[in-house]
Amino acid sequence: MKNRKTSEYRITKFTTIAYGFANFADNSATQLFNFLLFTFYFAVVGLDVNIITFGFIIWSLWNAVNDPIMGAWSDRGKSSLGRRKPFIILGIVPTCILLVLLWTPPLDSELASFVYFLIIILVYDTFYTMFYVNQMALFPEMYQNLDDRAKANTILQIFTIFALIIAFISPSFFIREYENPIYFVNYRFAGLFIAIIVALSAGIFIKYGLKERFEYSKDPEIAPSFKKALSYSLKNKAFITYIIANFSTYYILGIYTTLTALYGSYVLNQSNSFLISLLLGFSFISAIIFMIFWQKVSLKLGIKSGLIVALASGIIVTIPFLFSEDFISGMITYFIAGFSLAGMLFFRRITLASVIDDDELRTGVRREGSFYGVDALIVKLSTIAIFLSISLVFNSVGWKVFDPIGTPEQTVLGLKLLMWLFPSIALAIGILSMIFFPITKNRYEEIRQKIDVLHEEKKTKTSQI
DSSP: OOOHHHHTOOOOHHHHHHHHHHHHHHHHHHHHHHHHHHHIIIIISOOOHHHHHHHHHHHHHHHHHHHHHHHHHHHTOOOTTOSSHHHHHHHHHHHHHHHHHTTOOOOSOHHHHHHHHHHHHHHHHHHHHHHHHHHHHHHHHHOOSHHHHHHHHHHHHHHHHHHHHHHHHGGGGTOSOTTOGGGTTHHHHHHHHHHHHHHHHHHHIIIIIOOOOGGGTTGGGTOOOHHHHHHHHHTOHHHHHHHHHHHHHHHHHHHHHHHHHHHHHHTSOOOOHHHHHHHHHHHHHHHHHHHHHHHHHHHHHHHHHHHHHHHHHHHHHTGGGGTOOSHHHHHHHHHHHHHHHHHHHHHHHHHHHHHHHHHHHHHSSOOHHHHHHHHHHHHHHHHHHHHHHHHHHHHHTTOSSOOSSSOHHHHHHHHHHHHHHHHHHHHHHHHHHHHTOOOOHHHHHHHHHHHHHHHHHHHHHHHTO
16 A cells, blocks of 8 residues: 655745744854854853864864764654654754853853863864765755755755845944943844844744655665765765865855954944945845856756856956955955855755665665765864964964954964965865866756666655555
8 A cells, every 4th residue: 555654745935934934943043153153252252262163173173073973873862753853853952952052151260161162162163064975965865966956955045045144233232332241241142133033043943844755665665874974975986076065165164254353444444333244245145146146057057157157257256355455345255256155155065965865766765964074073163264264364364362452463464365265275176176076067967867767766765565
């Protein structure tokens, strides 16, 4: 007898919109973390930039264990609620609590502040990863051809961009000057506000947008062990070339978000926190405008060529960061940057989805969690590169410890180079990597035809149980 769960699986536009709230929750949390955590601990708490960098290196080493294990673990999940749902629920509640605790370090000594900083980011990332990896892993399962993925991804990325705008602008309602220690307590109110938004958004997603395909319910029984899953992923040429390009994407996004508070204050001479936040807001308003453009590029050129074009445009749009010297020119610069950011964010999901499809043809098993776990690790490793870059420059311009007076000309030059030179190098590496990405437009069509047959076979097998 045909199983009703198989026949009743439907993805409607309402489902996609509800799933978009997962993106909204995810990015509201992570971009608040990226945007203000460094400025808070460097300028407000007063930690040495090298100590902060060391803390993020330890954090990334923890992610080298945490992220891949979390992904492989969920691939082998056998709960009656599904493979992903238990992890999503268990991860989101502590994440919301920790979004407030990130901003409550003791100020008794530098050592006490650093120990708190290190422990809280490790605990936060453990639970955040539990949510993040599993909600991301649903995308290639729910949407199974390029056209559906492109349309759904456009909706999801619009949710992402609105989340970025909220994460960047809402803190300014609580914190008047980001680098001013008198607003120490206000940071936790900003964290509480985002935590409430994350909790409400995640609830909508879990209730209405979390859909797992019944035909994959038997995959955990034949899913490889963690060691084998990691080995398969790291031997996959398409995946390796993709994650190098994704490293570049998150390096440039991380540089922008981490340094905007200081770039706005010391390069653009703007101390008002709302106007500084508006810089990033403009960048992602621009990204919303250009998202449909990148959807059309993906259908016309395919994912490989489309992502190469997006990365190449990123090199061009970083150039104005060298010449902006006031708020108006800064607004124009950030708006232009939104064009390439839209492309990089758009192609991220659909490129990895194609890698997962290709892998399923080779292994017969859907391993979204394993791939997204390793991908999450690479994204976190980009943080090491970001802070090593910042540490190198800040040590060179006399900002080892935050000084609001500092060495103005050197500081301004250092901030400009961090916003232009370093991202350009990272993007060039991403382009070179994607040149070797093996899934061309024609290869993708071949994968889709073969995988449709495989999925029909899986449906037949599960319906007979």
